[in-house]
Amino acid sequence: MSDLLERLRGRGWRMTSQRRVVAEVLDGDHVHLTADEVHARAVERLPEISRATVYNALGELVSLGEVIEVSTDGRAKRYDPNAHHPHQHLVCSSCGTVRDVHPTGNPLADLPATERFGFTVAAVEVTYRGLCPSCA
Amino acid sequence: MSDLLERLRGRGWRMTSQRRVVAEVLDGDHVHLTADEVHARAVERLPEISRATVYNALGELVSLGEVIEVSTDGRAKRYDPNAHHPHQHLVCSSCGTVRDVHPTGNPLADLPATERFGFTVAAVEVTYRGLCPSCA
DNA sequence: TTCTTGACTTGGACTCTGTCCATCGTAGGA
DNA sequence: TCCTACGATGGACAGAGTCCAAGTCAAGAA
Numbered sequence: 001m002s003d004l005l006e007r008l009r010g011r012g013w014r015m016t017s018q019r020r021v022v023a024e025v026l027d028g029d030h031v032h033l034t035a036d037e038v039h040a041r042a043v044e045r046l047p048e049i050s051r052a053t054v055y056n057a058l059g060e061l062v063s064l065g066e067v068i069e070v071s072t073d074g075r076a077k078r079y080d081p082n083a084h085h086p087h088q089h090l091v092c093s094s095c096g097t098v099r100d101v102h103p104t105g106n107p108l109a110d111l112p113a114t115e116r117f118g119f120t121v122a123a124v125e126v127t128y129r130g131l132c133p134s135c136a
Numbered sequence: 137m138s139d140l141l142e143r144l145r146g147r148g149w150r151m152t153s154q155r156r157v158v159a160e161v162l163d164g165d166h167v168h169l170t171a172d173e174v175h176a177r178a179v180e181r182l183p184e185i186s187r188a189t190v191y192n193a194l195g196e197l198v199s200l201g202e203v204i205e206v207s208t209d210g211r212a213k214r215y216d217p218n219a220h221h222p223h224q225h226l227v228c229s230s231c232g233t234v235r236d237v238h239p240t241g242n243p244l245a246d247l248p249a250t251e252r253f254g255f256t257v258a259a260v261e262v263t264y265r266g267l268c269p270s271c272a
Numbered sequence: 273t274t275c276t277t278g279a280c281t282t283g284g285a286c287t288c289t290g291t292c293c294a295t296c297g298t299a300g301g302a
Numbered sequence: 303t304c305c306t307a308c309g310a311t312g313g314a315c316a317g318a319g320t321c322c323a324a325g326t327c328a329a330g331a332a
Contacts, residue, residue, distance in 0.1 A: 014328065016280060035318080050282050055319065071210045074289090076318060090247075090255055099253055103246040107262055110239040111226075117235055118269035119226055125263045126243055133254035150299065152309060171289075186311050191290065210318085212289060274332085281326070288319085297310070302303100 003027075004066060004081070011064065021046045022057040026067060026081040032089075032098040034076040072098055072127060088126040094135035101128065139163075140202060140217070147200065157182045158193040162203060162217040168225075168234040170212040208234055208263060224262040230271035237264065 004027045009015055025041045026033070033041070039054040058079055061067040068080040072091045078098060080089075087100040107124045140163045145151055161169070161177045169177070175190040194215055197203040204216040208227045214234060216225075223236040243260045 014279065016328070018281065048282085052283075052320080053281055056280080069210070071207055074205070074207045074213045077210045090251075090253065090257070092255065093258070099255075101247060101251045101253075103243065103251065104248065105241060105243070105246040107239065107241070107243060107246075108264075110241040110243075111237060111264055112240065115226075115237045115239065117226065117237075118272075119228065119235075119264075119266045120272050121226070121264050121266035122229070123265045125265070127261045127263075128244075128247055128255075128257050129259045129261070130255045130257035136254075136256050150308065152299070154310065184311085188291080188312070189310050192309080276331080277327100277329100279326105279328085282322105282324085284322095286319105286321075288317100290316085290318105292315075293311105293313095295311085297308105298306100299308085300306100302305085 008064070008066065013060070013064070017046060018042075018049050018053045019057050021049060022054055023061070026061070026079060030082065032070060032072075032078040032080050034078055036076065038079060070098065072096070088128070090128040090130070092132035092135055093129050094131055097132050144200070144202065149196070149200070153182060154178075154185050154189045155193050157185060158190055159197070162197070162215060166218065168206060168208075168214040168216050170214055172212065174215060206234065208232070224264070226264040226266070228268035228271055229265050230267055233268050 004023055005015075005020065008023060013019070021042045022038060024045075025038050035055055035058055038058065039049070039051055042049045042054055058067065062069050062079075066081070066083055068083045070078045070080050070089060072078060072089060073096065080100070082100055087102050090099045090101045091097070103126060107126055108121065111121060111124075140159055141151075141156065144159060149155070157178045158174060160181075161174050171191055171194055174194065175185070175187055178185045178190055194203065198205050198215075202217070202219055204219045206214045206216050206225060208214060208225060209232065216236070218236055223238050226235045226237045227233070239262060243262055244257065247257060
């Protein structure tokens with residue numbers, strides 16, 4: 001739970017009420033919120049918090065590797081606090097719901113050297129798309 | 137080459153000079169352009185073409201299944217004319233270059249039923265990220 | 273505890289990407 | 303050649319995100 005807060009403090013992240021609230025919002029429910037949704041929830045606890053501050057805090061959490069940025073559609077990025085367990089995403093094409101999934105296999109190994117064109121491949125993202133039970 | 141133009145005409149796509157230019161831009165170099173880049177190239181051939189028209193044409197080409205929309209970053213979508221050969225993408229994290237790649241294996245088969253949460257999974261996108269030779 | 277200061281927050285302006293709409297123009301069939 | 307429904311135009315608008323100058327404050331020093 002507030003492991004996250006402890007880790008951040010331990011890493012010298014200057015703790016302000018705004019940053020605390022953003023971290024708590026992400027640490028709470030295990031969902032994939034957009035920046036605006038994070039802002040909306042943060043405002044419930046700290047009415048004066050500004051959009052810019054939420055964007056700043058999210059950007060820093062991403063840089064620190066505590067949160068993953070997910071662009072499932074061309075719209076707003078979503079923020080995934082489950083950064084310490086490798087996983088992929090399953091997205092509903094209709095309502096946009098995102099679920100973490102754990103496929104078997106290692107997609108990195110599936111890309112032969114001849115298909116790497118000299119790139120240094122560092123990561124792979126897999127996005128499964130379909131319809132969730134409610135939308136099907 | 138202008139297979140694309142033929143196919144579109146054959147499918148009853150009303151051919152205007154604007155639509156022709158957009159199709160030709162995509163059909164030419166085999167790169168992954170943003171809508172603005174498509175517009176810039178279209179303007180070279182047809183100076184009066186408007187942004188809205190380019191967006192309309194791209195949207196229709198996507199609906200027709202002739203072009204694939206790719207969101208590799210949270211920024212502008214890119215349009216991939218290589219729609220008739222299944223492939224995945226390799227993206228340079230520094231300069232944004234996108235290359236088509238053909239991994240082995242079938243990632244759809246790697247998602248066990250227990251990890252599908254009742255979703256009807258229809259498609260899977262794999263994005264490899266790293267640094268291209270010029271940026272490394 | 274109080275002071276100090278550099279880092280953080282604010283809100284408004286701005287950019288970028290994309291969509292919408294009323295009006296005008298034209299491809300292609302009769 | 304003429305008609306007309308479909309397409310193009312461009313300007314306004316919207317959503318997501320960034321930037322900046324000015325004000326505020328966390329946390330270390332004294």
